[in-house]
Amino acid sequence: MKTQMSKQKVFISGDEAVALGVRLARPHVISAYPITPQTIVVERLSEMVEDGSLKARYIHVESEHSAMSAAMGASAVGARAFTATSSQGLLYMAEGMHYASGGRMPIVMMNANRSLALPWSIFGDHRDSLSMLDSGWIQVYVEDAQEALDMTIQAFRIAEDAAVLTPFMINLDGFILTHTYEIVDIPDQSKVDSFLPVFKTPNKMSLEKPKSMGFSTSPADNMEFKYQQHKAMLDAKDIIHSVDKEFGKTFGRSYGGMIDSYNCEDADYVLVTAGSVTGTARIAVDNLRSRGIKAGLVKLRYLRPFPDEEVRAAAGDVKAIGVLDKDISFGYEGTIFTNVNSALAHLSIRPVSINFIAGLGGRDISIKDIEGIYHDLEEAVTVGKDKSFAKVRYVNMGVEIDG
Amino acid sequence: MVDIKKITAKNMTDKEFFFGHKACAGCGGSLAVRLAMKVFGEKTFAALPAGCMSAVGFIFPQMAFLNNAIISTFPGTGSMLSGMRAGLDALGFHDTHVVGFAGDGGTADIGLQALSGAIDRGDRIIYICYDNEAYMNTGVQKSGLTPYGTKTTTSPAGKNLSGAVTHKKNLFEIIAAHDIAYAATASVGYPQDYLNKLSKAARVNGTSYIHIYATCPTGWGTPTETSVSLAKEAVDCGLWYLAEYENSTFKINRKLTKPELLKEHLLKQGRFKHLTDEDIKVIESERDRKWERMLEKWG
Amino acid sequence: MLKPEIKNYVTPKHIRDYPTGPSFEAGHLVSINAGWRTFKPVVDINVCTGCYQCYLLCPDGAISKTDNKKIEFDYSFCKGCGVCAHECSFNAISMVKEELTK
Numbered sequence: 001m002k003t004q005m006s007k008q009k010v011f012i013s014g015d016e017a018v019a020l021g022v023r024l025a026r027p028h029v030i031s032a033y034p035i036t037p038q039t040i041v042v043e044r045l046s047e048m049v050e051d052g053s054l055k056a057r058y059i060h061v062e063s064e065h066s067a068m069s070a071a072m073g074a075s076a077v078g079a080r081a082f083t084a085t086s087s088q089g090l091l092y093m094a095e096g097m098h099y100a101s102g103g104r105m106p107i108v109m110m111n112a113n114r115s116l117a118l119p120w121s122i123f124g125d126h127r128d129s130l131s132m133l134d135s136g137w138i139q140v141y142v143e144d145a146q147e148a149l150d151m152t153i154q155a156f157r158i159a160e161d162a163a164v165l166t167p168f169m170i171n172l173d174g175f176i177l178t179h180t181y182e183i184v185d186i187p188d189q190s191k192v193d194s195f196l197p198v199f200k201t202p203n204k205m206s207l208e209k210p211k212s213m214g215f216s217t218s219p220a221d222n223m224e225f226k227y228q229q230h231k232a233m234l235d236a237k238d239i240i241h242s243v244d245k246e247f248g249k250t251f252g253r254s255y256g257g258m259i260d261s262y263n264c265e266d267a268d269y270v271l272v273t274a275g276s277v278t279g280t281a282r283i284a285v286d287n288l289r290s291r292g293i294k295a296g297l298v299k300l301r302y303l304r305p306f307p308d309e310e311v312r313a314a315a316g317d318v319k320a321i322g323v324l325d326k327d328i329s330f331g332y333e334g335t336i337f338t339n340v341n342s343a344l345a346h347l348s349i350r351p352v353s354i355n356f357i358a359g360l361g362g363r364d365i366s367i368k369d370i371e372g373i374y375h376d377l378e379e380a381v382t383v384g385k386d387k388s389f390a391k392v393r394y395v396n397m398g399v400e401i402d403g
Numbered sequence: 404m405v406d407i408k409k410i411t412a413k414n415m416t417d418k419e420f421f422f423g424h425k426a427c428a429g430c431g432g433s434l435a436v437r438l439a440m441k442v443f444g445e446k447t448f449a450a451l452p453a454g455c456m457s458a459v460g461f462i463f464p465q466m467a468f469l470n471n472a473i474i475s476t477f478p479g480t481g482s483m484l485s486g487m488r489a490g491l492d493a494l495g496f497h498d499t500h501v502v503g504f505a506g507d508g509g510t511a512d513i514g515l516q517a518l519s520g521a522i523d524r525g526d527r528i529i530y531i532c533y534d535n536e537a538y539m540n541t542g543v544q545k546s547g548l549t550p551y552g553t554k555t556t557t558s559p560a561g562k563n564l565s566g567a568v569t570h571k572k573n574l575f576e577i578i579a580a581h582d583i584a585y586a587a588t589a590s591v592g593y594p595q596d597y598l599n600k601l602s603k604a605a606r607v608n609g610t611s612y613i614h615i616y617a618t619c620p621t622g623w624g625t626p627t628e629t630s631v632s633l634a635k636e637a638v639d640c641g642l643w644y645l646a647e648y649e650n651s652t653f654k655i656n657r658k659l660t661k662p663e664l665l666k667e668h669l670l671k672q673g674r675f676k677h678l679t680d681e682d683i684k685v686i687e688s689e690r691d692r693k694w695e696r697m698l699e700k701w702g
Numbered sequence: 703m704l705k706p707e708i709k710n711y712v713t714p715k716h717i718r719d720y721p722t723g724p725s726f727e728a729g730h731l732v733s734i735n736a737g738w739r740t741f742k743p744v745v746d747i748n749v750c751t752g753c754y755q756c757y758l759l760c761p762d763g764a765i766s767k768t769d770n771k772k773i774e775f776d777y778s779f780c781k782g783c784g785v786c787a788h789e790c791s792f793n794a795i796s797m798v799k800e801e802l803t804k
Contacts, residue, residue, distance in 0.1 A: 028493035031486060057489035061482055062520030069479030069517065073486025076473050077448060079493050081486070095476050104723030165722060203725045205448055205471035207496070210728035212466035213473035217724070221463055224720050231717075412758035417704050419763035422779065423731040426761065428738060429783035434761040464711050469729035594758055620783075628784030628797075631759050 008186050014177040015040035017145040017184050018084070018110045018170065021152025023054045024192040025108075027082040028199075029074035031059040031067045035089040036122045037174040038112040042084055056082075064089035068096030068107075075105035076213055078204035080156065083107065086174060087114035087128045094132065100167045101136025101229060103214055104203050106159035107167040108152070109137075113275065113326075114174040115361040123362020124174035125326040126274065130303070130335045136229055138168045138236055139303045141274040143260075145182040148172050150253055153187070157196050157243050164236045165203060166229070173276040173326075175362070187251050195250050233305050240302065258307035260299040261314040263289060267296025269377040270315040270351075272323045272340055274300045277358075277365050281324075284370035295374050300336065308343035316344065320352040320377040324370075324395075326359040333392045352380050358395035369396050407606070410598050415441050424467035425459040429627030431591040431617030431634060432456055432533040436504050438594065439531055439613075442601040445470050447500040448487050452514060453477040454506040455540045455619075456533070480505045481517035484528040500529060500605060507534040507548035510614075511574045522581040522610045529604045530612045532574070535619035543622040547572040550642070551689060552682045553674050555622075560677040570689050575614050579648040584609030586648040590616040592635025596645055596656060603649075616643045624673015633672070640664035641690045644697065653701035659694055705763070705776070706731050735762070739782030741797040747772050749794035756786035756795060 012020070018041050022030070030049070032042040048054035057074075061067045064085050071081040085093060090111055100107050111129050115121040129139060138159065142148045151170050159168040172178050205211045217225060241257040248254025260278075263285055264270055273281050278299040288295040298314050300307060315321050321344070325334025332338070337355035344350050356373050359365045373395065380389050394401065408414070420440035426433035432455050440447065449472040451457040457474040460467040475483040480503045488501045505514055510532040521528060537555045538544040545558040550571045554560040558567040578586050585607040589597040597615060604611035616637060618630040625633055637643040638657060642665070645656040666683050669675040678686075706729035714720050752771035764780040765773050787795040 029486060029489045031482075031489075057493050059485055059489055060520075060524060061485070062516060062523070065476070065478055066482030066485075066517045066520055069476055069482035070486030070489070072479075073450065073473075073475075073483035073488075074490035074493075075486075076483075077471075077487050077490040077494065077496075079490030081490070096479065099476055102724065104725070203723050205473070207446060207471075207499075210445070210469065210471045211473075211725050212461055212468055212728045212730070213471075213725045215461035215463045215466065215474065215724045215726060216458065217463045221714075221720070224714070224717060225724060227717060228720065228722065412754035415758075417767060419705050422705050422729070422763045423733075423735070424762070425735070428761075428781035429785055430761050434759065437761065437763050438758070463724070463726060464730055465732050466726055466728055466730040469706060471728060591759075626784075627782075628788035630761070630783065631785055631789050 009183050010186055011181055012145060012184050013040060013179050013181050014145040014148050014172045015112070015179065016044055017149035018152050018172065019044035019048070020186060021149040022082050023048050024187060024189060025153055025156045025196055026080070027056050028079035029057045029059065029071065029081045030083065031061050031070035031074070031081070032083050033061050033064045033067045033085065033089060035086045037114060037178040038084045038086040038110065040178065041110055064092040065096060068093040068100060071107045072096060072100050072103060072105055075107050076205055078199065078201060078206070080199040081107045082109070084110040086112035087116055090128045090132060091116065094135065097132055097135040097137060102225070104165040105167060106165055106201065108155045108159055108170070109167065110152070110170045110172065112174045112178045113171050121361040122174070124176055125360045125362070127327050129169065129171050130327045133304060133335060136166065136233070137304065138166055138233070139171060140169070140301055141171045141303065142177070143276055143278045143299065145177065145180070145184045146253070147255060148177065149184055150247065150251070150255070153192055153196060154243050154247055158236060158239050160199055160201065161239045162202070164232055164239050165201065166232050166236060171275065176276045191250055195247065237305050255301060258302050259310040259314060260301055262297040262299070264296035264298060264314045266294055268294040268319045269374050270296040270298055270318045270321050271370065271373060272298045272300060272311070272315070272321060272336065274303065274336060275326070277324060277326070280365060280367055281370050284367045284374065287367065288371060288374055293374065293378070303336065303339065306339050306343070311340055311343045312347060315351070316347050318351050319381045320354065322354050322356055322373050322377050324356045324358055324373065328357050328360065354380055354389070355392045356395050357392060363396055365396065407602055410442055410602055411595065416444065420445070420469045421460065421467055422469065423465065425462065426455065427621045429618070429620045429630040430455070431619060431630050432506070432535055433459070434591050435531065435533045435615045435617045438597060439502065439504070439601050440470065442598060443500045443502055443605055446498060447471070447502055448491065449473070449502045449504060450475040450480055450483045450487060451504045452480045452509040454509050456504050458540050477509060478513045479517050480509060480514050481521035481530065484530065485521045485524060485526045488526050488528050501527070502529045502531065504531050504533060506539070507532065507536055508538045508546035511547040511572050519581065522578065522583050522612070525584065525609045527608060528610055530610070532612070532614045533617040534614060535617050535622060537622050539619050539622040548574065551686055552678050554677060555674070565678060565682045575646065578612045579653065582651055583612055583648065585611040588614045588644060588646050590634045590638050590643055590645065591618060592631055592633070592638055593645060600647070622674070625671070636664060636668050640668045641694055642668070646697070646701065655697060655701050665690070708732065708734065734778040735781050736778050739780065739800055741782045741784060741799055742777065742780065743775055743782070743784065743786050743795050744798050745773055745775070746794050749792050751792055753791065755789055755791065759785050759789050761785065
């Protein structure tokens with residue numbers, strides 16, 4: 001894999017696509033700790049550092065906590081930093097994640113979405129990243145290897161924008177995306193270099209203007225810094241849109257910004273998804289459409305900042321909206337469902353909304369499962385008025401459950 | 404090694420790099436940081452975890468460091484230093500020092516893993532542990548470096564226990580066991596020895612570690628004016644020691660001169676006032692065991 | 703500049719007046735520590751030999767060397783710990799109760 005090649009297509013996994021994206025983004029420092037299914041990312045990156053095609057310092061840290069801590073140290077001196085993790089590793093970083101966003105350090109991280117112990121499972125769901133939804137990181141969920149590579153480049157550009165200065169997490173579904181091989185178009189290094197300028201931040205140490213960073217505040221000042229973080233995250237929406245558009249102009253691919261909607265214009269029933277399951281859902285939508293059912297699909301690309309206006313615009317006037325969560329907030333409902341409902345709460349007339357919990361711990365989600373979800377939505381509208389209809393439904397359970 | 408001009412009270416820079424901080428009066432930790440910064444100078448990038456020195460040095464809008472400095476996470480001093488070093492090197496700032504100042508808890512307990520990682524990588528950083536023998540900033544709780552018999556707020560002295568029931572973790576040797584490029588122990592009671600060790604650390608091409616015994620009048624229940632003399636006495640009576648690890652070899656820098664001072668030294672500190680003769684015997688025999696071993700192996 | 707000077711800090715009125723994130727000018731001092739003292743050190747210049755041990759051992763860096771090879775105190779930042787007086791080999795420094803010197 002050479003750096004200076006003209007437009008080329010390669011057959012690579014999602015993890016490798018991320019590694020190639022990172023190389024194109026020319027980070028100064030990479031600090032990472034291996035965890036399945038992220039490992040291929042760090043293996044490829046260390047190979048690139050070894051063969052000289054990536055001029056970065058690779059720090060072999062002894063834990064994820066240190067991976068994040070080292071990335072913050074690098075960012076604090078003005079270096080572009082990247083790390084990658086998954087699942088338990090992400091949680092071990094939790095302290096550093098709030099720290100990096102509070103410190104306004106535009107670190108980019110790849111997270112291979114994986115279930116959380118216990119019970120142990122190396123397979124995918126979104127419980128890891130969703131449990132870090134409040135950590136102040138921008139979160140994007142990609143659908144395929146191409147989007148993974150492209151978003152890695154966009155991530156640095158968005159995170160480092162002076163109006164944003166917020167760390168950025170790129171989520172890839174474990175194994176389904178990280179280990180699946182696809183044809184991926186590799187952008188020109190020269191084009192990436194002009195798209196993604198050299199890292200500059202006001203928020204760094206320097207010999208000319210020494211800084212005290214990561215300071216403490218009294219209650220008289222703390223809220224203001226938290227407001228700044230919130231404002232920067234909200235302002236990131238515009239930057240996300242403009243960067244995606246510019247990416248499209250430069251590289252011929254764009255992703256719709258905050259969400260990507262499919263067949264929503266005249267839809268009666270819309271399913272909301274995040275990540276790789278969207279590909280399966282598209283096929284289900286096509287099948288349903290061929291049977292005359294007005295099915296639509298909203299892929300939430302970003303979960304923070306949350307695309308509330310976009311969700312309302314795309315699916316606010318449908319009959320029923322389903323939210324597929326590879327997550328469950330025990331004792332309530334899926335976290336994406338809570339977020340979508342909160343966006344819908346601004347409407348005077350709200351569609352019926354139902355939560356579908358699926359794919360936990362790597363449980364398969366088939367086209368048939370998703371067609372079943374649309375069937376449930378239809379039923380909720382037609383017969384649901386007369387009988388109580390469970391708001392949170394588990395999809396593809398292997399056994400019968402009561403209630 | 405190149406003969407370097409000794410930095411002394413007379414020739415050191417008049418510049419202050421840690422100034423206007425809110426440390427307690429007579430704080431040994433702040434003296435350790437102040438002197439280190441005077442040796443390392445302005446091209447120093449410092450990281451300090453949660454602890455006394457970060458708490459007293461970075462209260463917005465009062466910033467006590469004149470050089471670049473950042474508060475790290477509590478467990479992440481070693482790794483943040485590595486990241487800073489890597490970033491500075493990548494950006495071409497090789498002629499700089501990257502220095503950590505962490506307390507005993509931040510070093511021997513919660514920060515040990517990240518420190519071990521940094522030493523293992525041989526990153527060109529300097530790590531200074533100011534050891535005041537308890538979690539002082541949070542209100543004097545027991546740490547892994549709290550010595551036997553110490554009364555802290557989590558190792559109370561009462562009818563059943565005489566304060567802390569374990570001896571001080573042998574951190575210097577744990578650090579040295581990594582075959583670190585340079586490690587030393589020091590005391591604010593022996594400032595010239597400390598200055599010499601700081602100068603050495605600044606020239607090491609690899610990781611260096613200095614463990615400085617730093618008095619805490621607030622946590623120890625001692626008069627503020629005795630902060631330096633008490634730290635000297637601790638070395639003289641053998642509860643602390645001055646040593647170095649260099650070129651894979653240990654060296655004792657100062658012999659045990661006044662072992663008989665032990666009891667008097669302990670009983671003048673509020674944290675040890677409750678000790679019985681029996682307790683003191685335990686402390687004494689542990690001291691003797693340690694010195695015997697040090698002299699036999701390093702002497 | 704050997705030591706930072708006290709800055710006139712204006713309390714932010716608008717969110718823009720805050721730094722972007724917790725990152726601020728190093729050595730930015732807005733308050734002194736003089737109020738901490740009960741006793742203050744006073745040096746007898748005639749006894750001081752200019753050995754600078756007090757200067758070396760001051761945890762607050764509140765002692766400076768003077769042109770005539772003696773020392774002087776920065777009473778704005780001296781906390782009155784008394785280490786200087788205690789460590790002076792020549793008894794050139796005495797600790798004087800604050801009220802008496804006002």
